[in-house]
Structure formats: C-alpha cells, structure tokens
Amino acid sequence: MKAPRKLKIAVLISGRGSNMGALARACMNPQFPAEIVMVLSNRPHVAGLDLAREHNLPIRVVDHKDYETRGDHEAAITEVLESAGVELICMAGYMRILEDGFISRWRGQLINIHPSLLPSFRGVNTHERALERGVRIHGCTVHFVNAELDGGPIVAQAAVPVMPHDNADMLSARVLEMEHKLYPKALELIATKRVRWSGDDAQLAVDIAAGEILFWSGF
Ligand code: GRF
Numbered sequence: 001m002k003a004p005r006k007l008k009i010a011v012l013i014s015g016r017g018s019n020m021g022a023l024a025r026a027c028m029n030p031q032f033p034a035e036i037v038m039v040l041s042n043r044p045h046v047a048g049l050d051l052a053r054e055h056n057l058p059i060r061v062v063d064h065k066d067y068e069t070r071g072d073h074e075a076a077i078t079e080v081l082e083s084a085g086v087e088l089i090c091m092a093g094y095m096r097i098l099e100d101g102f103i104s105r106w107r108g109q110l111i112n113i114h115p116s117l118l119p120s121f122r123g124v125n126t127h128e129r130a131l132e133r134g135v136r137i138h139g140c141t142v143h144f145v146n147a148e149l150d151g152g153p154i155v156a157q158a159a160v161p162v163m164p165h166d167n168a169d170m171l172s173a174r175v176l177e178m179e180h181k182l183y184p185k186a187l188e189l190i191a192t193k194r195v196r197w198s199g200d201d202a203q204l205a206v207d208i209a210a211g212e213i214l215f216w217s218g219f
Pocket residue numbers: 013015016017018019020048092093094113114115140176179
C-alpha cells in the first residue's frame with residue numbers, strides 16, 4: 001500500500017513524555033499519516049528527552065530561563081518550529097501557559113491533551129479534584145488550543161470509571177493508559193483532515209465527518 005503523505009508534527013513537552021512516546025510509537029507505522037519532526041522541551045534535563053533520544057527523534061531544548069519574557073521565549077519556539085516546517089504542534093505535558101500571540105500564530109495547528117473530561121476540571125490536579133467531587137466517570141480530552149485555558153474545541157475524549165477505593169495515583173494511571181490510546185487516534189483524525197478547526201470558536205467550529213469515533217470508553 002502506498003504510504004500516505006505525512007503531516008509534520010512537533011511534540012512539546014516539559015517532563016516525563018509518556019504521551020510523546022505513545023505518539024512516537026504510532027508514527028513508527030508507515031501507514032500512520034503523521035511524523036514527528038521535533039520534540040521540543042522548555043526544560044533541559046527531563047525524562048521525556050531521553051525517551052525521544054531512544055526513539056531517534058530530533059530534539060530541541062528552548063529553555064524558558066534563557067529568555068526575559070514569555071513572549072520572547074515563545075517567539076524563539078515559533079522560529080524553531082517554523083524552520084523545521086512544523087504543521088501541527090501536539091502539546092503533551094507542556095507545563096507553560098501560552099500567550100495569545102503564540103496561540104493565534106498556531107491557531108488550528110495547536111492541540112493539547114488534558115487529563116479530564118473537559119469542560120470539567122480545567123487546570124491542574126484534575127485527578128485529586130475529580131475524587132474530591134465524587135464523579136463516577138473521569139477521563140481525558142484532546143482539544144484545539146485557544147486563548148481560554150483548556151477551553152478550545154474538543155477533538156476527542158475517552159472515559160474511565162472511578163473505582164470506590166481509588167486514590168489519585170490509581171486514577172491517574174487509568175486515565176494515562178487511555179491518553180496513550182486517544183492521542184494517536186485524535187492526531188490521525190486531524191492528519192487525515194477528518195477533523196479540523198475552521199470557524200471562529202467553540203465546538204461547532206470543528207468539522208467532523210459523520211460516523212467518526214471521537215469517544216472511547218475504558219469501561
Ligand atoms: C498527562 O496526564 C497529560 O494529560 C497532561 O500532563 C501529563 C503529561 O504526562 N497534560 P506525560 O509527560 O505525557 O507522561
């Protein structure tokens with residue numbers, strides 16, 4: 001079978017990089033419609049960079065500490081990504097708030113994975129808050145990034161049950177397993193143009209071909 005044209009993606013990390021690893025494994029399939037042309041970290045000594053090296057992926061560190069302002073740091077990142085011909089940025093545990101300038105430059109080309117079923121539990125400590133709130137279903141979301149924190153159009157979601165004796169680590173591990181399945185699937189939908197963000201805002205701006213599976217359940 002003829003190999004598809006591959007969308008050039010960059011994965012932005014700040015830490016462990018397990019979602020980057022999941023994307024890298026998916027991209028090893030010659031039929032997968034995307035390739036990782038760069039793994040970029042804002043921190044120099046993180047486990048995710050070692051994992052990227054194991055996968056022989058090109059890595060770049062753009063350390064935020066080397067820049068006076070957030071805007072300068074993000075401009076440097078944009079330059080690096082543009083020089084590599086990046087067409088889509090996948091944020092995977094990238095722990096910096098992005099400024100509007102960066103977000104609008106990459107509008108429709110910037111996605112993130114978040115460990116909750118958005119719009120519930122935006123921000124950090126999602127598993128702790130889900131347990132405190134007593135939800136029975138939790139999960140993860142891949143979404144386009146807009147100026148609102150964890151508020152952009154939703155591409156795909158996966159759900160897991162919350163078990164009676166869960167602690168945050170147990171719940172986090174269950175969600176992470178689904179993240180690793182969901183992120184490559186969401187990327188595939190975007191790379192094959194079955195999902196794109198075309199309009200001004202909110203969910204309705206995502207064109208989704210009928211019948212696509214955008215929801216997975218880990219029950
Ligand atoms: C994941 O839970 C992801 O949803 C969140 O940060 C975590 C990153 O984990 N945004 P990893 O670095 O991909 O292992």
